[in-house]
Amino acid sequence: MTSNLTTPAPALLLRGLRKEYASAGGPVRAVDGLDLEVARGEVVAVLGPNGAGKTSTIDMVLGLSAPTSGTVQVFGADPADVIAAGRVAAVLQTGGLLRDITVGETVALTAALFGRAGSPRPYLERAGIADLAGRRVGACSGGQQQRLRFAMALVGEPDLLLLDEPTTGMDVAGRRAFWAAIRADAAAGRTVVFATHDLQEADTYADRVVLVSQGRVVADGPTADVKSLASGRTVGARVDDAGERADVTARLRALDVVDAVDQRGARLLVRTSDSDLVARFLLTQTVASDVEVAGDNLEGAFVALTTTAPTTDGAHR
Numbered sequence: 360m361t362s363n364l365t366t367p368a369p370a371l372l373l374r375g376l377r378k379e380y381a382s383a384g385g386p387v388r389a390v391d392g393l394d395l396e397v398a399r400g401e402v403v404a405v406l407g408p409n410g411a412g413k414t415s416t417i418d419m420v421l422g423l424s425a426p427t428s429g430t431v432q433v434f435g436a437d438p439a440d441v442i443a444a445g446r447v448a449a450v451l452q453t454g455g456l457l458r459d460i461t462v463g464e465t466v467a468l469t470a471a472l473f474g475r476a477g478s479p480r481p482y483l484e485r486a487g488i489a490d491l492a493g494r495r496v497g498a499c500s501g502g503q504q505q506r507l508r509f510a511m512a513l514v515g516e517p518d519l520l521l522l523d524e525p526t527t528g529m530d531v532a533g534r535r536a537f538w539a540a541i542r543a544d545a546a547a548g549r550t551v552v553f554a555t556h557d558l559q560e561a562d563t564y565a566d567r568v569v570l571v572s573q574g575r576v577v578a579d580g581p582t583a584d585v586k587s588l589a590s591g592r593t594v595g596a597r598v599d600d601a602g603e604r605a606d607v608t609a610r611l612r613a614l615d616v617v618d619a620v621d622q623r624g625a626r627l628l629v630r631t632s633d634s635d636l637v638a639r640f641l642l643t644q645t646v647a648s649d650v651e652v653a654g655d656n657l658e659g660a661f662v663a664l665t666t667t668a669p670t671t672d673g674a675h676r
């Protein structure tokens with residue numbers, strides 16, 4: 360078989376990725392064994408609550424920080440090599456802008472750095488800010504600056520675009536224009552991975568949703584599948600102790616109304632034909648806490664899969 364010679368490597372391949380930061384209160388495990396594969400041309404939303412490890416993961420993909428363990432491959436190669444070749448660009452939440460030059464000058468300067476001759480205008484147009492070309496960057500609103508970062512990212516014509524909460528600060532029209540540009544790029548074969556808190560945005564614009572909680576992937580699939588994972592018949596609950604979790608799982612499985620019990624870290628996800636009965640059982644006859652009945656939407660899935668009780672010592676687990 361020669362398929363491994365002819366099949367192109369995925370755009371992104373993360374295996375067993377871990378990142379620990381030193382801190383005064385002890386090490387913080389920001390990313391905890393994260394596995395993710397993104398095919399070329401996919402638009403993938405990475406969703407997760409604050410502190411889930413999204414930015415830490417993007418930083419490792421961009422080669423801005425080294426994994427504590429695990430591997431990152433971008434188009435089958437080391438991130439540093441792929442970035443040096445100009446195949447990856449990012450729109451990050453902050454930084455990267457000079458306030459005293461104009462929007463047009465910023466994009467022209469970026470183009471010069473990439474060795475691209477010609478007018479910056481097409482990039483400004485694609486990012487929907489051609490009318491702002493003469494405005495000083497420092498005078499632009501937060502949303503306009505985000506669109507400028509997007510124009511800068513487009514200059515390199517990257518194969519992979521990483522976006523960290525890209526539409527923060529953009530108004531409704533700005534968001535629409537931004538996503539129209541992204542979808543057009545994706546249709547032309549570009550791979551897009553974006554981190555967001557905006558469930559609606561993920562639902563509308565991504566082909567696939569990856570839910571991250573406490574540094575791990577807790578759900579991954581087409582948006583519709585992730586939603587149905589936690590449809591009206593799914594109850595989520597937390598059981599901290601592993602022994603008790605096994606006991607509660609066994610007792611749940613013995614109930615007639617329970618179809619399946621999945622485990623995601625300390626959380627149990629119970630698929631059932633009677634969510635009221637299961638919720639009552641969990642609350643009154645077991646040690647489970649944080650019991651949630653998920654709604655039939657992405658928000659329900661998000662809550663059921665990522666809700667965690669604060670730990671008593673504030674540690675991140």
Ligand SMILES: Nc1ncnc2c1ncn2[C@@H]1O[C@H](COP(=O)(O)OP(=O)(O)OP(=O)(O)O)[C@@H](O)[C@H]1O
Nearest residue numbers: 380382387389408409410411412413414415416675
């Ligand atoms: N340099 C650092 N030193 C210590 N802890 C850090 C550092 N950077 C991130 N963390 C911690 O790592 C965890 C993951 O943070 P990260 O910024 O990756 O999450 P996130 O999912 O991007 O969050 P948000 O949605 O709030 O942007 C958090 O608990 C955070 O406080």
